[in-house]
Amino acid sequence: xxxxxxxxxxxxxxxxxxxxxxxxxxxxxxxxxxxxxxxxxxxxxxxxxxxxxxxxxxxxxxxxxxxxxxxxxxxxxxxxxxxxxxxxxxxxxxxxxxxxxxxxxxxxxxxxxxxxxxxxxxxxxxxxxxxxxxxxxxxxxxxxxxxxxxxxxxxxxxxxxxxxxxxxxxxxxxxxxxxxxxxxxxxxxxxx
Amino acid sequence: xxxxxxxxxxxxxxxxxxxxxxxxxxxxxxxxxxxxxxxxxxxxxxxxxxxxxxxxxxxxxxxxxxxxxxxxxxxxxxxxxxxxxxxxxxxxxxxxxxxxxxxxxxxxxxxxxxxxxxxxxxxxxxxxxxxxxxxxxxxxxxx
Numbered sequence: 001x002x003x004x005x006x007x008x009x010x011x012x013x014x015x016x017x018x019x020x021x022x023x024x025x026x027x028x029x030x031x032x033x034x035x036x037x038x039x040x041x042x043x044x045x046x047x048x049x050x051x052x053x054x055x056x057x058x059x060x061x062x063x064x065x066x067x068x069x070x071x072x073x074x075x076x077x078x079x080x081x082x083x084x085x086x087x088x089x090x091x092x093x094x095x096x097x098x099x100x101x102x103x104x105x106x107x108x109x110x111x112x113x114x115x116x117x118x119x120x121x122x123x124x125x126x127x128x129x130x131x132x133x134x135x136x137x138x139x140x141x142x143x144x145x146x147x148x149x150x151x152x153x154x155x156x157x158x159x160x161x162x163x164x165x166x167x168x169x170x171x172x173x174x175x176x177x178x179x180x181x182x183x184x185x186x187x188x189x190x191x192x
Numbered sequence: 193x194x195x196x197x198x199x200x201x202x203x204x205x206x207x208x209x210x211x212x213x214x215x216x217x218x219x220x221x222x223x224x225x226x227x228x229x230x231x232x233x234x235x236x237x238x239x240x241x242x243x244x245x246x247x248x249x250x251x252x253x254x255x256x257x258x259x260x261x262x263x264x265x266x267x268x269x270x271x272x273x274x275x276x277x278x279x280x281x282x283x284x285x286x287x288x289x290x291x292x293x294x295x296x297x298x299x300x301x302x303x304x305x306x307x308x309x310x311x312x313x314x315x316x317x318x319x320x321x322x323x324x325x326x327x328x329x330x331x332x333x334x335x
Contacts, residue, residue, distance in 0.1 A: 026221045029193075051216055058212035062308050065205045 001032040009039045022046040024053070119172050126161050126168075133157045194220040194321070198247035200232040200266060201225070201283070202257040206306070210251070210283075213311050219318055220248075229259035229266045236274050246278050249321070251304070254284035254291060264291065264298045271299030279324045287335070296331050303333040 004012075015021050023031075023046040033040040137154040140147035197220040199210055207225035214220045224247065226232045232252070239246055250270065252263040267280055281302035282295050292303050301324045304313050313334040323329025 026215065029218070029221065054212045054215050058209060058216065061205060061208045061212065065203075065209060066308065068205060 002030055003032045004039075009042075013038060013042050016042060016045065022049045024050050115172070119168055122168055123165070126165050129157065130161050193218055194248040196220065196222040196224065196245070196247045198232065198235070198250045199223060199225045199283075200227075200229060200250070200256060200263065201253040202227045202255075202259070203253075206253075209310065213314055217311060217314055217318065219314060227256070227258075229256045229261050229263065232266060233269055233274070236270055240274060249279040249281075249324075251281060251283045252300075253306075254282055254286055254295075264294050264300070267295060267300045268298035279321070281324075287333070292331075292333060301327075301329065301331060303331070305333070305335050 012023070022028075023043075028043055028046040028050060031043055033043050133150075133154050137147065137150050139145075140150050197214060199207060201207060201210075204225075204227060207223075207227070211223045211225065214223055224235075226235060229252075236246070238244075252266050254263045256263055256266070263282055263284070267282065270278060270280055279301060281300050281304065282292075283304045283306050284291075285306045287305055295303060302317060302320070304310075304317060316334050320329050320332060
């Protein structure tokens, strides 16, 4: 314990009464006092003032601690939510990609079917026209009717039909080749 | 009243809470707060090397974030490697009985549950302090 001389004690008491300045911290618990003196009252006052401040500070620190804890909890909560959102986003991206691929395949299939139908119809028309003109030409040959016009028409018609049919066959082959290539690409996309 | 206390806890705000609580309850004149297990071990070793007085009581957090070993291991090292006779215990928000059993094996004498209302637990603890100093008080959990 520390002993102070009377002059210092008086100065401390004067400071407290005039400017309300007290000793702070545990130092006031280490100063020797004589019972029932002015200085003992002063030291008790110092301890009380200090405890008061301590209590206030403790309450504030506890509040800050609680807020900190809440913030940390919120941070954890947000991180978990973010992770969930991220995984949901990835799943939806994958689903979107698959849907786009499926749509692409479907469109191509429809296009191929349409091209197939057009080609079938065109081939039927070509064959029909070929058969009709050939029959007409054969009839003129058998019956001996003048067939100069039919003959030239038949040969012209046949050459045009042949040329057209080759062009159609070429187109079909091209479309089928391109369709096959795209399908292979789509299959590769699915794999990866 | 204790002359000095050593608190080992990674949470700096808790250092302030603990210091003010100790001051309010007249538990200690001096509180040394350290926030890592390694630093606490080094501090203790230095005290022994320089033959300085050891703290009267050590409060160790269970999970000291940022340290390579936990509070129970620190308890064990202080008790069985660096010296004896120091009152040492765990201060933690956990109430895990398995951890408490490990702490007893490591030489911890008490377990204080850390919460907002730490003062009543410290008041209870101070009543048992003489028993801990004399090594006669059994291990106790302050809930």
